[in-house]
Amino acid sequence: MHRRLFVPGSAAAALLMLAIPASAADFQPGAPGIGDPYYPDYGNGGYDISHYDLRLKYQPGTDRLDGTATLLAQATQDLSRFNLDFALDVKEILIGGKRAQFKATGDHEVEVTPPAGIEKGKNFTVVVRYGGTPGKVEVSGFTSWLRTPDGGVAANEPESAWWWFPSNDHPTDKATYDVNVSVPDGTQAISNGTLQSERSQAGWTRFAWRSNKPQATYLATLAVGKFDITKDTTANGLPVINAYSKDLGDNAGAARASIERTAEVTEYLETVFGPYPYNSLGGYVPNVTTGYALETQTRPFYSPRQFANGSNVSVVVHEMAHQWYGDSVSVKGWKDIWVNEGFARYSQWLWSEKEGEGTTQELADYVYASHPADDAFWKVAPGDPGPENQFHLAVYDRGAATLQALRNEIGDKAFFELLKTWPAERAHGNGSNADLIALAEKISGKELDALFQTWLYATEKPAAPAAKRSAAAPEQPKSWKKIAATNGVHAH
Template identity: 70%
Template sequence: MHRGLIAPGALAVAFLLPAIPASAAGASPGAPGIGDPYYPAYGNGGYDVSHYDLRLKYRPDTDRLQGTATILARTTRDLSRFNLDFLLDVGEVRVNGAKASFTTSGEHELEVTPERPLRKGDPVTVVVRYSGVPSQQQAYGFTSWHRTPDGGVAANEPEAAWWWFPSNDHPLDKATYDVSVLVPDGTQAISNGTLQSTRSRLGWTRWNWRSAQPQASYLATLAVGRFDVTTGTTESGIPVVNAYSRDLGAHDGAARASVERTGEIADWLSEYFGPYPYDALGGYVPNTDTGYALETQTRPFYSPRQFADGSNVSVVVHELAHQWYGDLVSVRGWRDIWINEGFARYAQWLWSEHEGEGTAQELADHVYASRPADDPFWTVRPGDPGPENQFHLAVYDRGALALQALRNEIGDTAFFAVLKGWPRKYAHGNASVADFRRYAEEVSGKPLAALFDTWLYEPAKPSAPAARAASVATASPAAPVQPKSWRKIAATNGVHEH
């Protein structure tokens, strides 16, 4: 070891200047988007979140939300600055305990500049203090915060987090959550996961929820209002918490008759998709005027409109199927939406078989035969529909039709092995349509590129020979009889109206 002589003046300068690691010296801003071609500004680059701790206070009468978000992350590159997706007013940001400067840009970007650059691979703690009225905030001309007569609800796809907590808002960055919400006594706060505790003091009650398994940010939900909360346990031992607004009126009975079957349906779906993947289960029906339902993790959101014509168990099947297909295994990019919606629709077809109201084959035959070749329905490509058609009916119905074609091609044994093995292979991660095709080929031992191209990517109705090869009905003077379940399944089409 060699020691050199250091001049006294140089030594003084060395003590005055903070040491900047060589890697951090070349730090640059993180990208304002995670790289999804459908939504270039969604998510952010340069870091990966592991946990969100959200401590909130909400006043239902004014719709005012105050919050402190503590975000635990790790950098994936040297960062001089990074972004969060957020819309409310920010009062303070701290990074690793030190105050950071911040500004806003674009439609929903919060730009944070830490006191010192962040090195690649380092753990980072970000604290954001904020407040605002979510229902007054819009981005791109819309809101994902739904005001109700007694509170508010955050639920939408592909974005909902911006209105109530800062995040890296893309399914590629999953995290665990603690959500603690202070509300006036007599009001309930519903979120994902398990209810850890409730505590009341001086007219306010704090509800503490925990999501212990990784969750995409759009699947995080918050509903505050006056709810009737029911509890139970599935046959497999999963605790169930359901919640219904107390002012659902004529929709109340039908909503309960549907959502109270959640445990039964989850146990039934596990026969096809493998064990239920979470430690909590349920659903909630707030008094909103939206038309859609959403697979918010462990506790799906249902609009009262879903039950306008009576009980609607099929929509519960759809949203619970997403707990495996969409939540446990999430899209790699939003172009892979078929991985979510085609499978959830096919689960409804399997439920129809279970109920003796039409087989999946009969439903596939009906979809194919009921739409002529010049119907614009066939121009939508479920495997890559484009952002404008992400929730088009074809992604659901043609998407399920593609699965029936796959089932006929590889046989029931391989098909159901794929349905059960896929969520296990990519559990708590992300995957693409191409990944699914490769997995199906691996399990079945058959080349499937041509089948996937025909049913998922060609912007045209598959030809009669292709339909015959997939054992799907071709156009004929005697069209297949409409299965008994079709009207019930079609009644769930409101789930598309995001």
């Protein structure tokens, strides 16, 4: 509230200036993109979101989704209008309880003009009422909403939110979530975090899920269908919820034999990365035709094809390692993707070593020997692969080989201290390649620019291998086929 001040003398004008709010000319539109060079129109400027409250109703038979999203936000500038990333049809938008003007722009943007300018630092609430059939919506020729015989699934990277809730769609704007979904009785809705309640009324069942730690938009997931659900607790008392489509066919046994080891895998990874950062864990396998998996926070998504050749705990290791590297500590920009994928792949190598199926050095040697100098594998720089190569094999295998080279250079003590310090210092935040390199140098006391330049940024095969090795070609480690089966883990 601004009160007019009546002050005698020359001081009056100065005090009046202090009391006058920003003029209309001072309010500017928020940028339609957050500034990521890989995806210039992803995310938005001018505000941060702290919480999403989603109340949804989904009809599996028709793929109809209706929802009301309440977004708690704060202006980071004097804001005249702002954008939301969203691709379904918007019916109404309220800001502070008042109707706002809006229009669709581009292929996944909604431009919102509030009834009055929003001052920098002010908290405000946005309510969006919307609906549509997400399975029919394509953006740039693709969809992140996967239809199944009995429902639908939202799971993709780097974007999936557009198909089921309006958002500020970039990993640097994390938020907590309440996801409430009504589905026909006999159908389940799976999402992130903990299941707060499950209630049935008039032929519909409402599932209420809560993510109480900051979560990037692409890590939010929703799966509706008919699932067999298993529940357990870890040794530390955390709830474990796994879900399997009832129609997985021949892949059902292998999927269960893998996913049911999630708690065991997590407890091992705690010895490597430190305490698990969330209050629930698990995984789900819907009956989709895709082949990838995704580290959706607390509850990774797995395609049935991941288990077509039998159980594969290695893919569970990969996705659960992401809970520290990728989920708790997310990228600052999508060019930093190596910090996610290199560490997740290296965790598979560590698991291999633990299981006696090949050491991390043997796996690094095998990667190095498997790609001759003229192989395109060496033309992709994991430290900045470009959006077209964001999920290239080099980001995974060369990224993991970088970590083995670093381990050899700084020694096990400093290396494993780094693996725990990064997620401890940046829990529920973001980090870049440069941040990681700086931390490695701080912990080791060594100058590491040359090592990282060689392994992350040079577009040629390193002249020096990760460690001394014989001239003979290395034998294929026993774990290699299981790890290689996850090469397309994020290839969508």
